Amino acid sequence: MKAIVIHEYGPPDVLRYEDVPDPQPRQGEIRIAVHAATVNRVLDVSLRAGRERYRGPVLPLIPGVDCAGIVDAVGPNVSRWKVGDRVSAAGVMPLDVCNEDDSGYRGPQGMMGIKRPGGFAELVAVPACAGVRIPQNLDFHRAAVVMRHVPTAWNLLFHVAGLKRGETVLVMGAGGNLGTVGIQIAKNVIGARVIAAAGSDERVALGKKLGADFAVNYVTHNIRDEAMKITNGKGVDVLYDNIANPKVLPTAFEAIGMDGRLVTAGAHAGPHVSIDFSHLYHKRITIKGRPGYTPSDLPHCLEAAAAEKVVPQIERVLPLSRAVEAHRMVEAHQGQGKIVLDPTLG
Numbered sequence: 001m002k003a004i005v006i007h008e009y010g011p012p013d014v015l016r017y018e019d020v021p022d023p024q025p026r027q028g029e030i031r032i033a034v035h036a037a038t039v040n041r042v043l044d045v046s047l048r049a050g051r052e053r054y055r056g057p058v059l060p061l062i063p064g065v066d067c068a069g070i071v072d073a074v075g076p077n078v079s080r081w082k083v084g085d086r087v088s089a090a091g092v093m094p095l096d097v098c099n100e101d102d103s104g105y106r107g108p109q110g111m112m113g114i115k116r117p118g119g120f121a122e123l124v125a126v127p128a129c130a131g132v133r134i135p136q137n138l139d140f141h142r143a144a145v146v147m148r149h150v151p152t153a154w155n156l157l158f159h160v161a162g163l164k165r166g167e168t169v170l171v172m173g174a175g176g177n178l179g180t181v182g183i184q185i186a187k188n189v190i191g192a193r194v195i196a197a198a199g200s201d202e203r204v205a206l207g208k209k210l211g212a213d214f215a216v217n218y219v220t221h222n223i224r225d226e227a228m229k230i231t232n233g234k235g236v237d238v239l240y241d242n243i244a245n246p247k248v249l250p251t252a253f254e255a256i257g258m259d260g261r262l263v264t265a266g267a268h269a270g271p272h273v274s275i276d277f278s279h280l281y282h283k284r285i286t287i288k289g290r291p292g293y294t295p296s297d298l299p300h301c302l303e304a305a306a307a308e309k310v311v312p313q314i315e316r317v318l319p320l321s322r323a324v325e326a327h328r329m330v331e332a333h334q335g336q337g338k339i340v341l342d343p344t345l346g
């Protein structure tokens with residue numbers, strides 16, 4: 001099969017598109033014919049550059065921390081999946097042989113594309129327990145994007161923030177991947193009132209297009225003042241921020257009202273940010289950081305996407321052979337939405 005392989009860390013050119021042996025599914029595993037894998041700024045691009053070595057990747061490595069496609073082979077003792085099933089997989093999963101339902105497994109776990117071969121390949125073998133069925137009316141490209149960002153945003157808003165219908169949430173970085181997903185979950189699934197905040201008029205417009213009730217350019221406007229106007233001085237119930245911009249977040253923090261919550265799963269513009277501690281305790285604010293997701297949410301995330309309550313933003317779909325170009329685009333911050341690699345494209 002063809003795959004992208006990292007033999008050494010460095011610029012995008014170190015990515016090699018080459019022939020490697022087809023993976024053979026072990027006991028309790030399935031093999032996926034990949035139709036989509038997303039390119040991620042940290043877990044793919046930064047990893048390739050050598051800035052994520054603390055995660056323990058071992059070279060040579062096939063990257064790609066998510067994928068979507070069709071089951072094309074099953075290993076021994078797998079009954080829940082059959083050849084032809086539509087499946088997605090992402091994130092942390094068992095590394096050693098395990099039962100198809102993961103029962104009794106106590107061995108090491110790790111992320112595909114970092115600790116085990118990933119989705120930047122024509123074929124990838126994963127534990128059967130890591131597979132999530134894709135609804136028939138959801139295409140593979142969107143399913144891969146859903147697996148990457150929607151579960152994290154879903155977890156932050158539903159479980160960590162406890163956002164309720166009718167509450168107001170301020171979504172920072174409204175044009176980014178977690179931002180665009182967060183707007184749609186908050187509005188279309190939970191029924192909250194959404195303020196989308198971004199650093200350009202183009203991204204503000206995208207936030208409105210995705211359903212935000214209000215949108216603010218925090219470069220040209222004071223985000224606290226605007227949020228207080230919108231909430232009639234009450235302040236927002238939830239601040240959803242995955243950027244940690246030290247120039248903006250301190251002001252946004254002051255827009256949180258009584259018993260408000262700040263939730264986050266990212267800090268690529270930080271990580272160090274100053275906040276007003278008197279506002280923190282006077283307003284009884286809770287701050288929670290929680291990366292990752294709740295596995296039981298995965299089917300709900302895919303179903304929400306199939307119902308178009310959450311529409312993943314895709315900037316470009318490229319053949320797997322153009323992974324170098326895809327990495328360059330991500331590094332250059334070009335466009336909005338995810339870049340998806342599709343090994344089935346010529």
